[in-house]
Amino acid sequence: MPQQLSAKEQSLFRTVVRNYEDKQYKKGVKAADQILRKNPKHGDTLAMKALIMNSQGKTDEAFALAKVALQCDMKSHVCWHVYGLLYRAVKNFEEAIKAYKFALRLEPDSAQIQRDLALLQIQMRDYQGYIVSRRAMLTARSTLRQSWTALAVAHHLNGELAEAERVLTAYEDTLKHPPPKSDFENSEAVMYKNSLIAEQGDIPKALEHLESAGKYNLDKLAVLELRATYLAKLDRKEEAAKAYRALLDRNSEYKKYYDGLIEAMEIDPQDIKLRKAVYDGYAEKYPRCDAARRLPLDFLHGDDFQEAASGYIRRMLDKGVPSTFANLKHLYSDSSKKEVLPSLVQQYIDSDKSSANEEPKRNGDTSKGASAAYYFLAQHYNYYLSRDLDKAMEYIERAIELEPESVDFHMTKARIWKHYGDTQSASEVMEQARALDTRDRHINTKAAKYQLRNDDSEAAIKTMGLFTRAETVGGPLADLHDMQCVWFLTEDGQSYVRQGKIGLALKRFTSIYNIFDVWQEDQFDFHSFSLRKGQIRAYVEMMRWEDHLREHPFYSRAALSAVDVYIKIHDKPLMNGTNGVGNGDAEDAAERKKAAKKARKEAQKAERELAAKRAEPNKPTTPGSDDPKKKDDDPDGAKLAATTEPMNDAMKFLTPLLQFSPKSIDVQIAGFEVYIRRRKYLLALKCLLAAYALDKEHSKVHEQIVRFKLALDEDSEILPPKSAEVIKSEFTLLPACVDLSKYNDEYLSKHKDCARRTLSTLKVRKLLKPDSASAIEKEVAGIVKLPTITMGEAIEALELLTLWKSSEAEGFRTEAAAKWPKATIFATKA
Incomplete structure (x- = not known):
C-alpha cells in the first residue's frame, strides 16, 4: 500500500511538481528528498524524482528509480504516467503507449494522460486508437472546437471521409451564433470540410458548400481556385472560363491558370491559332507578363515558332535577363527547336541589335544585350543536349569581357570547367565568382560545393564559415550540423569517399540519417500545435509528407553512398579501421589487429569516463546547464569504419530506401548487392526482378542476373527446400540450362x-x-x-x-x- 502524506508533505509534493514544470531541477530533487526521508516508499514522489533526474540527463538512474516507484505503488497513475514519459523521452513509443494505457485505466478522467496517449498514437499512425482517444477527449470537453476538429482529422487520416465530414457538421449544429467573418479557425475549418466533400467525389455538393459557407472565407485565393476547378469538372465551361480569367487577373504568370482557361474555352489542342490568341491577349493586357510570351513556344512549330521565339529572345536579351536560357532549355527535347534558338541568338548578335535596341538598358549599359546573347550561347554549348565545351568557353569569355563583374557569367565558366573534368579550375573560377559578391549566400554555397568536388574539405568549411554563427561551439561544421545542412554533409561525405577517408564519410552519411530521424520526430509537436492554431489543411498535408519523408532525394543520395561504402568494406576490409583503404595483402592482418586493439582501448576508456561521471555527486549548475551538449565520442568515424558487420549496418540505410523508393533502379540494384552478400537469396531475387521490370537492358541488371545464377549453383545444396522451390518458380530471367558465356x-x-x-x-x-x-x-x-x-x-x-x-x-x-x-x-x- 502507498504511504499517506501529511498536509505539509502534500504541499511539498506540489512544490516538487511545480519545480519540475519550471525546470528548477535542483530544488525539485531537494524537495523530493525531503519527503522521502520520512516516506521512503512514496511512489509518486519517487516517480517525480525520476522524471527530474531524466531531465538532468541521468536516464539510466531515472528508469531504475521509476521501477522502484512502481514496485512501491503499482496502482498509482502518476507512477505509470511517469514511466510512459520516460519511455517517450528515449523514443520508445510502443512501451510509452502501454504505460499510458495502464495509467488511464487507473485514472480514466485524466485529461493530461489522455492527451499524451493521443499524441503518441498519431505519431505511431495508430489511427484506430487515436479515434478512440479523441472521442473520449471530445466527450470530456465537447464545447471546445479543437476536440471536434481533432476527431474529424482522426477519421480523415483513417480513410473515413464521410464520418469526418459528419463530425464537423455536428459541431456546426451545436453553434447558437455563427462565428464572425474574421475568425481564422472557422475559416480554416470551412475549407477543410470542403476538401473532405471534394475528396469523396461529390463535386456538386463541394461547389454548393464553397459558394455558401466559403463565400466570405479569409483564404480568398483558395476559394477562387477551387471554384474554377469545380466548375470545370461539372462542365459549366462558361462560368469556369470566367473564374480562370479572374485568377489570371490576379496572377498572369501561372501556367495552370492558362491551361484551365483554354480547357474551359473548349479550344481544340490542335487549333494552334486559337490557343495562341489567348496568350496574345494577356501579353497585350499585361505588357510585363513573361508567361504569356513564353508558354506558346511549347506548342508552336515551324515559322510560327521561329517568329514567336525571335520576339521573345530579342525582348529578353535587350533587357539582359540572365535566366533566358533556363526558361527555354526544356524546348531542347525537340531537335528542330534546339537548332532554331541558338541561330536566333546568333542573328541577334550579327544584326547588332544590342547597340541599337528600342528598350533602355539597365544603368544605361549598351553592352547588356550583347553580353546576354553571348551568355545564352555559352549555356547552349554547355548544355548536355548540345554540348561543345570549347565553343561554350569561347562565348563565356566574350561575355565576361563585356561584363567582368558579372557573378552569373563566372559561375557558368566554372560549370564549363566542371564539365571539362577540371575540378581544380572549376573551384578556382567559382571562388572568383564568390569574391565578386561576398554577401550572397547562394554563390557562397556554390563555391563551397565546388571546393568539395575538388576534395578540398578544409577550404569548403572555411567558405561555409563565412555565413555560420561564430559563437557556435565546434566551429562552422558544428553549426552546419545544427542547421541540418544536408547538401553540405552529403557532398562532404562523398568527397571523403574519394579521398579514401571512409570513417569520416560514414560519419557524414550517418549524420544525414539522424537528421531524417529528427525530422520524423519533429512532427510530434505539431500534432497539438496545428490543431490549437486551427491550421488543419496544412497539418494533414504535413502528415502525408512525413509518411513519405525518406522518399526525398537528399536521403536517397546519402543512403546509397553509405550502402556503397559498406559494400566496399565487406568486400575489402579496411586496413586501419578509420580512414584509408586496405590493400588486402597479408601484412594487413597485423594492422587490423592493432586497430582492433586500439578500438577496444578507446571503448574501455570511454566506459571508465562514463562510470566516473555517474559516480560524481551532483555539482552546482549554472542556469541553462541542465541539458549539457552531448560529447562526440567518435569524431573521426573510427568506430563506424571498424565495423565487423558492414552488411547489417548497410541495412539501416537500405530498408527505408526499399520501402519508400521501390521505383528507383539504383535502390533495387543496391538491395541486390547487399542481400546477395548476406546470402538472402529470396530477397536478392525480389530486388533483381524489380530492377528487371524497371529496365531489363540495364548494365547492372545483366551483370546481377549472371551473378545470381552463379550464386545459386554454388549454394544449391545449402538452400532450404521451400526457398529453392520459390526461386525456381520465380527466377525465369534465364532458361534452366543456359550457357552463361553465350548469354x-x-x-x-x-x-x-x-x-x-x-x-x-x-x-x-x-x-x-x-x-x-x-x-x-x-x-x-x-x-x-x-x-x-x-x-x-x-x-x-x-x-x-x-x-x-x-x-x-x-x-x-x-x-x-x-x-x-x-x-x-x-x-x-x-
Whole structure:
C-alpha cells in the first residue's frame, strides 16, 4: 500500500511538481528528498524524482528509480504516467503507449494522460486508437472546437471521409451564433470540410458548400481556385472560363491558370491559332507578363515558332535577363527547336541589335544585350543536349569581357570547367565568382560545393564559415550540423569517399540519417500545435509528407553512398579501421589487429569516463546547464569504419530506401548487392526482378542476373527446400540450362556500342573465365576507343582496372588523358 502524506508533505509534493514544470531541477530533487526521508516508499514522489533526474540527463538512474516507484505503488497513475514519459523521452513509443494505457485505466478522467496517449498514437499512425482517444477527449470537453476538429482529422487520416465530414457538421449544429467573418479557425475549418466533400467525389455538393459557407472565407485565393476547378469538372465551361480569367487577373504568370482557361474555352489542342490568341491577349493586357510570351513556344512549330521565339529572345536579351536560357532549355527535347534558338541568338548578335535596341538598358549599359546573347550561347554549348565545351568557353569569355563583374557569367565558366573534368579550375573560377559578391549566400554555397568536388574539405568549411554563427561551439561544421545542412554533409561525405577517408564519410552519411530521424520526430509537436492554431489543411498535408519523408532525394543520395561504402568494406576490409583503404595483402592482418586493439582501448576508456561521471555527486549548475551538449565520442568515424558487420549496418540505410523508393533502379540494384552478400537469396531475387521490370537492358541488371545464377549453383545444396522451390518458380530471367558465356556474348553483341554495358559484359566474362584475366583487361582498356564513350564511363573503366590492379590501368589513363586533356582525374599521378 502507498504511504499517506501529511498536509505539509502534500504541499511539498506540489512544490516538487511545480519545480519540475519550471525546470528548477535542483530544488525539485531537494524537495523530493525531503519527503522521502520520512516516506521512503512514496511512489509518486519517487516517480517525480525520476522524471527530474531524466531531465538532468541521468536516464539510466531515472528508469531504475521509476521501477522502484512502481514496485512501491503499482496502482498509482502518476507512477505509470511517469514511466510512459520516460519511455517517450528515449523514443520508445510502443512501451510509452502501454504505460499510458495502464495509467488511464487507473485514472480514466485524466485529461493530461489522455492527451499524451493521443499524441503518441498519431505519431505511431495508430489511427484506430487515436479515434478512440479523441472521442473520449471530445466527450470530456465537447464545447471546445479543437476536440471536434481533432476527431474529424482522426477519421480523415483513417480513410473515413464521410464520418469526418459528419463530425464537423455536428459541431456546426451545436453553434447558437455563427462565428464572425474574421475568425481564422472557422475559416480554416470551412475549407477543410470542403476538401473532405471534394475528396469523396461529390463535386456538386463541394461547389454548393464553397459558394455558401466559403463565400466570405479569409483564404480568398483558395476559394477562387477551387471554384474554377469545380466548375470545370461539372462542365459549366462558361462560368469556369470566367473564374480562370479572374485568377489570371490576379496572377498572369501561372501556367495552370492558362491551361484551365483554354480547357474551359473548349479550344481544340490542335487549333494552334486559337490557343495562341489567348496568350496574345494577356501579353497585350499585361505588357510585363513573361508567361504569356513564353508558354506558346511549347506548342508552336515551324515559322510560327521561329517568329514567336525571335520576339521573345530579342525582348529578353535587350533587357539582359540572365535566366533566358533556363526558361527555354526544356524546348531542347525537340531537335528542330534546339537548332532554331541558338541561330536566333546568333542573328541577334550579327544584326547588332544590342547597340541599337528600342528598350533602355539597365544603368544605361549598351553592352547588356550583347553580353546576354553571348551568355545564352555559352549555356547552349554547355548544355548536355548540345554540348561543345570549347565553343561554350569561347562565348563565356566574350561575355565576361563585356561584363567582368558579372557573378552569373563566372559561375557558368566554372560549370564549363566542371564539365571539362577540371575540378581544380572549376573551384578556382567559382571562388572568383564568390569574391565578386561576398554577401550572397547562394554563390557562397556554390563555391563551397565546388571546393568539395575538388576534395578540398578544409577550404569548403572555411567558405561555409563565412555565413555560420561564430559563437557556435565546434566551429562552422558544428553549426552546419545544427542547421541540418544536408547538401553540405552529403557532398562532404562523398568527397571523403574519394579521398579514401571512409570513417569520416560514414560519419557524414550517418549524420544525414539522424537528421531524417529528427525530422520524423519533429512532427510530434505539431500534432497539438496545428490543431490549437486551427491550421488543419496544412497539418494533414504535413502528415502525408512525413509518411513519405525518406522518399526525398537528399536521403536517397546519402543512403546509397553509405550502402556503397559498406559494400566496399565487406568486400575489402579496411586496413586501419578509420580512414584509408586496405590493400588486402597479408601484412594487413597485423594492422587490423592493432586497430582492433586500439578500438577496444578507446571503448574501455570511454566506459571508465562514463562510470566516473555517474559516480560524481551532483555539482552546482549554472542556469541553462541542465541539458549539457552531448560529447562526440567518435569524431573521426573510427568506430563506424571498424565495423565487423558492414552488411547489417548497410541495412539501416537500405530498408527505408526499399520501402519508400521501390521505383528507383539504383535502390533495387543496391538491395541486390547487399542481400546477395548476406546470402538472402529470396530477397536478392525480389530486388533483381524489380530492377528487371524497371529496365531489363540495364548494365547492372545483366551483370546481377549472371551473378545470381552463379550464386545459386554454388549454394544449391545449402538452400532450404521451400526457398529453392520459390526461386525456381520465380527466377525465369534465364532458361534452366543456359550457357552463361553465350548469354553474355549475345548481350555484348546487342550493345557493343555502349561503353557501360560493354564494361559489364567484360566483368561477367572475368567471373566466368578467370583464367582469361589478362585478355579481358586489355578489352576493358580498349573501351576508351569507343566513339560514344563518355567521361563518366571512362572513369568507371579506370576504377575497375585499378581495382583489379591491372597493368593496363596506366595505358588506359594515358589514352583517356589524350581524349579529355583537361580532366584532372586522368592526369598522371606523381
